[in-house]
Amino acid sequence: MLLDNFSEEQLKRYEVYRRSALSKPNVKRMVGQILGHPCSHNMSIVVAGFAKVFVGEIVEKALDVRQEWGETGSLSPEHLREAYRRYKKETKLTYNYQKRLFTK
Numbered sequence: 275m276l277l278d279n280f281s282e283e284q285l286k287r288y289e290v291y292r293r294s295a296l297s298k299p300n301v302k303r304m305v306g307q308i309l310g311h312p313c314s315h316n317m318s319i320v321v322a323g324f325a326k327v328f329v330g331e332i333v334e335k336a337l338d339v340r341q342e343w344g345e346t347g348s349l350s351p352e353h354l355r356e357a358y359r360r361y362k363k364e365t366k367l368t369y370n371y372q373k374r375l376f377t378k
Contacts, residue, residue: 291330296322332357 280288302318313321335357336349343353 296325
């Protein structure tokens with residue numbers, strides 16, 4: 275099984291990831307503000323799930339960046355910015371939303 279091949283550090287991260295969740299009421303409120311009308315409970319669950327996967331991917335990329343740069347310790351904002359930059363490049367992510375994530 276896949277979990278059998280995880281290192282101890284990977285297993286700890288996976289367990290934290292599995293237990294983590296975004297607050298459904300907060301997601302529902304945020305989506306409602308963005309869309310301009312109320313968000314259904316099911317939609318808030320879907321958005322929270324996608325957001326969790328997105329954050330997981332950015333964190334994994336940031337860990338790769340930290341390793342490539344030969345650094346240890348906690349992730350820094352620079353690692354996250356570089357991970358997000360790479361994510362956008364790989365996925366050709368485009369959006370028209372004005373607020374920029376992970377940028378100075």
